Amino acid sequence: MGAINSIGVIGGGAWGTALALTAARAGREVRLWARDPGTVSEIRSRRQNPRYLPGITFDEDLNPTTSLEAAADADAILLVTPAQTTRAMLAALQKTGKVRGPVVLCAKGLEQTSGKLLSKVMGEELPGVEPGVLSGPSFADDVAKGLPTAVTVAANTAKTALSLCEALQSPCFRPYASIDILGTQIGGALKNVLAIACGAVVGRKLGASAQAALTARGFAELTRLGTAMGAQSETLTGLSGLGDLFLTCSSSQSRNFSFGLRLGEGFMGSELIAAGGKLAEGAYSARVAVKLAEKHGIELPICETVARMIDEDQTIDDALNTLMARPLKAETESV
The missing domain is CATH 1.10.1040.10 (N-(1-d-carboxylethyl)-l-norvaline Dehydrogenase; domain 2)
Structure with missing residues (x-):
């Protein structure tokens, strides 16, 4: 895979916004998708997400949008919606026809209805797309504030894992590569x-x-x-x-x-x-x-x-x- 210059972040909650800020601080072009138009409006006009990250104002341009197609049209995607909605969101991403790079699963959970790992769910809903996983000791508030944080970024190959780490690394965010999804x-x-x-x-x-x-x-x-x-x-x-x-x-x-x-x-x-x-x-x-x-x-x-x-x-x-x-x-x- 080539260099990751653009990142689509799917999910306008606390963790999604924090990871969008992380990608922007790492120098990537970011497009943050949120379902709620009000959230998009607040981020665009006030540089805040007061519902999920109260008291935090940021300078980074997150290019918020309610268009899933626009957010999916990126070199890599961070899927930051709840675990129990992962299947539906992956199916929606598949329908956009825009997914061309790895999709990194950022929710921490197991699918309740099937008992499957989210990477297995992704294999069913987005066949042929490289899966990734981002996990580790991280609170959204800390990450959004730019406090030092280290996480694991896993993929099936070391090349993809390292590329994702390089795309997200900044002075306050240190990802470690893994091939143990x-x-x-x-x-x-x-x-x-x-x-x-x-x-x-x-x-x-x-x-x-x-x-x-x-x-x-x-x-x-x-x-x-x-x-x-x-x-x-x-x-x-x-x-x-x-x-x-x-x-x-x-x-x-x-x-x-x-x-x-x-x-x-x-x-x-x-x-x-x-x-x-x-x-x-x-x-x-x-x-x-x-x-x-x-x-x-x-x-x-x-x-x-x-x-x-x-x-x-x-x-x-x-x-x-x-x-x-x-x-x-x-x-x-x-x-």
């Missing part, structure tokens, strides 16, 4: 589920010791599933695995952690989902992760517990009792 996606999807569990522990005021233990055992689950599915160990211990898990399991800036906080405070999963509000991808991925684990013959007790809290309205106290009453086992296989 599968592992990069597993880390991003699982950490969201585990962040809900950590948020619930904090919301129930169970203490820092419990939070640390849950994070560590959660990483063991992430590693177990990733390994079973063929992920590289270096990916799971890297930015898109352990790095993102650490960030998301320790900050109320995380939507998934905040969702868990509410569960810990006594709200039922069905209440929170019915109320809408900020998207928590982990709420959709929990049961899918458990089904994947069953398919590969492994156990994910924390993910299973989160799934029950969301699907069956299990309380935090019942969830804790279930986890603590599990049969004793060795921490490592060498014992």
